[in-house]
Amino acid sequence: MNPAVVRVTRKDALISPGLDAFKAEPAAFKVYTDRQMDQIPQLARLPEETRFDMKVVASVLPFRVNQYVIDELIDWDDIPEDPIFQLVFPQRGMLKPGMFERMARLHRENADKAAIQALAHELRMELNPHPAGQMEMNLPKVDGEVVEGLQHKYRETVLFFPSQGQTCHSYCTFCFRWAQFVGDKELRIASNQAHQLHAYLAEHKEVTDLLVTGGDPMIMKTRHLEGYLSRLIEPEFDHVQTIRIGTKALTFWPHRFVSDADADDLIVLLEKLVQAGKHVAIMAHYNHWRELKTDIAYEAIRRIRDTGAEIRAQGPLLAHINDHADDWAKLWQEQVRVGIIPYYMFVERDTGAQHYFEVPLAKAYAIYRDAIRQVSGLARTARGPSMSAAPGKVEIQGVTEINGEKVFVLRFIQGRNPAWVQRPFFARYDEKATWLDHLRPAFGEEKFFFEDEFEAMKSA
Ligand code: SF4
Secondary structure, eight states, X not given: OOHHHHHHHHHHHHOOHHHHHHHHSXXXXXXXXXXXXXXXXXXXXXXHHHHHHHHHHHTTSOOEEEHHIIIIIOOGGGTTTOHHHHHHSOOGGGSOHHHHHHHHHHHHTTOOHHHHHHHHHHHHXXXXXXXXXXXXXXXXXXXTEEOTTEXXXXXXXXXXXXXXXXXXXXXXXXXXXXXXXXXXXXXXXXXOOHHHHHHHHHHOTTOOEEEEOSSOGGGSOHHHHHHHHGGGGSGGGTTOOEEEEEEOHHHHOGGGGTTSTTHHHHHHHHHHHHXXXXXXXXXXXXXXXXXXXXXXXXXXXXXXXXXXXXXEEEEEEOTTTXXXXXXXXXXXXXXXXXXXXXXXXXXOOSSTTHHHXXXXXXXXXXXXXHHHTTSOGGGTTOXXXXXXXXXXXXXXXXXXXXXXXXXXXXXXXXXXXXXXXXXXXXXEOOTTOOSGGGOOBSTTXXXXXXXXXXXXXXXX
């Protein structure tokens, strides 16, 4: 299919009053980091102590927010409870008391930048910056050399981290990739080598899915995204059937798909991939139904769906943000209403400010169950609660009693060994456990069925 022909067709079809209005006055992207926090007018209404706390936390964990999030998504009459405020603004509890006090002392003493940075680095190292064996286990090699910016954890899926997409339109306070955003180069995984991506994919015919991820790949200019993706329509990449793009731009900057200077080019690129026979999936990150409620967010969703790409929604379950079944039910219902497919409810990972956001697995399961009961079949595509742990994605399927023992019923949705997938296994019920590592096998067994094999993989 000639892309030029597609473009003409699309332009006609895309005309709508909403789109014209957004394009007539495109919003400029304005961002604030910890250095410009004081310039956010809405923060002036908060007590000085709260603002100090935020600065202390922001010197350890990354902070970045843009004007759209501040003006359109946060309800400033509901601070600090507002879920979007919690999602982007640092809170005192995000650092454990000992850590917070050490950093607060430096700020109170007006310590120099070098001292603050040195302590920040030390504290970050205590926050498990690379969960799930990212740095040791998932790095693919060609001729014994590590290919930068790729991860190949599951047989059929390769993750690609383009270097131009390693930041985001705003940062989530709970992000499991937070380590990439704090300037420590050793914590960053990224590549700008399109040829390495293409060489690896050409060689690995078992790979059916490419996941472009970040940061947020939608922060990239379309021409960069095109450099990575447009070659995939060539016959040597026929085995790569699905192109997934992980993004939170539909929440943080929907203008990317609507009124940014290269928004139309992006729409054309998505369409070109779809027309060439690729399954294109925008893996949208959502935490709260409020993220879907602006006109421009709706327009962005409409434009993407018009290309033939699908949008699947996923996000973690988080204390302070979305730990209520009703909010999840409303989120999934709203997604289905606008044509998005609910995909995953994740468990908050064991990194960063986990202690602040974590929800015990037992409670997470109850929230999932109570939410899924409220929605129709089309919204029951959401799987979960799922832990993206080092051996694989483990879903809590239920809580039951077997031979008088209360247990969690678990299964691998994805596993480092594909043979593990779908096999049910059982853990002793533990009301406080928040991650796979906390669980012990049920029925008096010493190990879970996959543990020996997984240990052998780690030392290979
Ligand atoms: S948008 Fe995604 S990668 Fe970026 S901060 Fe949020 S969770 Fe992390």
